Amino acid sequence: MSVKRVRYYLFLRDILTLSLTAFGGPQAFLAMLLDRMVKARNYITEEELWELNALCNMLPGPSSTQLVSAIGFRVGGPNLAYLALLVWIIPATLIMTAAAAVIYFLEENTPGALNFAKFIQPMAIGFIIYAAQKTISKMIQTTEAMVLVLISTFVSFFYSSPYVFPILLIIGGLSTSIKYKKQPKLEKDQPLVIQWSNFYLWGGVLAFAAILGASTKYQPVILFENFYRNGSLIFGGGQVLVPYLYTEFVDFKHFLNSEEFLTGYAISQGVPGPTFSFSSYVGAFSMKEFGLMGFLTGGLIAAAGIFLPGIFMIFFVIRFWDQLKKYRPVRAALEGINAVSCGMLIAAAYLLFEPLEANLLNIFMILGTYSLLQFTKIASPWIIIGGIFSGILFNYFF
Template sequence: MSVRTVRYYVFLKDILVLSLTAFGGPQAFLAMLLERMVKKRGYIQEEELWELNALCNMLPGPSSTQLVSAIGFRVGGPNLAYLALLVWILPATIIMVTAAVLIDFLQENTPGALNFARFIQPMAIGFIIFAAQKTISKMIKTTEAMILMLISAFVAFFYSSPYIFPVMLIIGGLSTSMKYKNQPKVAEESPLTIRWSNFYLWGGVLILAAIGGAITKYQPILLFENFYRNGSLIFGGGQVLVPYLYTEFVEFKHFLSSEEFLTGYAISQGIPGPTFSISSYVGALSMRESGLIGFITGGLISAAGIFLPGIFLIFFVIRFWDQLKLYRPVRAALEGINAVSCGMLIAAAYLLFEPLEANSTNIFFILGTYSLLQFTKISSPMIIAGGLVLGIITQHFLG
């Protein structure tokens, strides 16, 4: 076995360890990457890690997954990057598909079975509010961005079609890109040298999936297209994905109930790995009528759909990123895109709360979860576990 092969094997082993232990959201994940990938193994330099992280946050798709794949790309090229992607997403995908099967089984066989999750449903909204607050404080820096955020939230409140979201993101980006002259020149802008193969791959899959779904009406193809489209348009991480999925699969297509969605979202906050794994749960329940095969097929297709576009795009952009980041309109457009994403988060908190009963218990658990996240160091999995234990105790003694 060559030294290179051993190095690749060790790299994939490190990714597997991260996929099983990366609790606590993006901040904790970045700290783990810095410790294991930079300081312990030396796969890349620290400055390169932060630069790749910034690039992934600028692209649509799951930023943590793109970052893992980008490091794999730098270490061993596209083949290692795709293997790293698979190792990173598989544990969380399996957990969320299993959760979908169990929740559906409980609902079918035990009336009121989801009462054990009665508290983690409002707790999920607490997580969304916390994520919104953190994201807004980081991304909203100007009056124009604040106005864009409020407009997008207003539109999302009253026009919840999934097709309006990408339009709002494009408008937001274009509106702030026109202020590019306010961006400082960091160096002389030079002509871009672009290799288009991965862009064509991304666009080709999107078009083929859309055409295939429209012609065949075959649910797995339709499901793949739904998630591939979302994965191509989501800026801002897993928390921004929530309003898209909720609108499309709960309100628009009625594949899941609001109760099922909130339960799955809360579970996704308590497991390691990528937050986009909620997609596997939604996809699995969307194909529940086909039995166990449907659950597995829906979960895997949804995972492929949500993760692949971001990977295609990071492979496309990483080759000319050093040139692209010098262009002021590119940097200026991010302000509008991020502002619209923040507006989506505000809308998500409202849309997810609306189906819940507005009683003191739900409000207490929403505010309590937010307070624990904001003012204590208790981890997300521990908070979710506490909510589940309280739900089980309450169900046992009160029914």
């Protein structure tokens, strides 16, 4: 076996290890990447890792998955990048798809079986509030950005249509890009040269899926288009995915109810790998009427739809990123896009709380979950397991 093939094999084995052990969110994931990909294997330098991470955070789509693929691209080109993508997403995708099937089976065959999730649902809101607080503290630095957060929160709450979100993102980006003169000038040492093939691929798949879905009304195609469109619009990581999916699949299409959605989101917090794998849970529920194969098909279609746009975009931008990041309007627009994403997240937390009974126990679980995440080092999976056992004990004794 050649040295190159051995290196590629080791790289994919490392990605598989990460996909099975990467608990704790983006910060823990970055620490694991630094330890394994930089210090242990020397696939890339530490400076390259932080640069690629910044690029992925500035693009729509799943940033951790884009980062894995970008490293694979640097190590072995597009083929290794796509293999790394599959190895990274498949374990979490299958786990969340199976979770959807089990939850639905329990609902249908054992009345009251979901009582174990009694506390899981308010705990999921605690996770979202914590994510919103962390995101806002990191991304919101100016008064103008905070105003955009408030406006987008208001609009997202009262007009929770999936078609409103992209408009808000565009308006947010344009509103801050006009302040580009506040950004420091960077010397452009060479002209911007763009290879458009992956951009055309991204747009072509989006247009083709929309046209095919509208003409055939075939649910798997429509489902792929729904997730592909959402994956093309989401800035800010997995937590920002929540308002998009809730609005489209719970409020508008009623493929699952609020209780099922919150239970799945909480379970996803205890699963290693990409947080966007929650989409597979929603996709599986969206095809529940087709039986077990429907769950599997829906989960895989959702994964393909949600992950592909971000991968096409990272492959498109990475080739000319060094030149693009020197343009001030591009850097200025990100402030508005991130602010709008934060507003959507705040609105999502409230919209998800609405269906719950507003009692002291639910409020205590929300605040308790947030406090554990904020003030302790207890890992998310242990918090979820604790919530499940608490629900079981509560139903047994009360």
